[in-house]
Amino acid sequence: MKNCFIYLRVSTLEQSNEGFSIENQKRTCIEFAKLKGYHVKQVFIDDKSGRTTDRPALQEMLKIINKK
Structure with missing residues (x-):
């Protein structure tokens, strides 16, 4: 079985x-x-805008991926 990560983001309440x-x-x-x-x-x-890649969870995920 292959492993994967899931990245979720919502930038607005709407x-x-x-x-x-x-x-x-997630579901x-x-x-x-x-x-x-x-x-x-x-x-x-x-829970930030997708305009930039300056998002904490995204950066954490990319750091893990790039270590492999």
């Missing part, structure tokens, strides 16, 4: 209220990973 909440994203991504035969090693969550 997005969250329109069905793009972190919980909805969908975990279901997809299982369907494809992946083991989710870790879930990373940011």
Whole structure:
């Protein structure tokens, strides 16, 4: 079984209220990973704009990936 990470982000309350909440994203991504035969090693969550890559959880995930 292959490992994977999940990265979740919502930048506005409006997005969250329109069905793009972190919980909805998480559920969908975990279901997809299982369907494809992946083991989710870790879930990373940011609540910042996607305009830049200056997001703590994204940077943490990229640091882990780049160590491999």
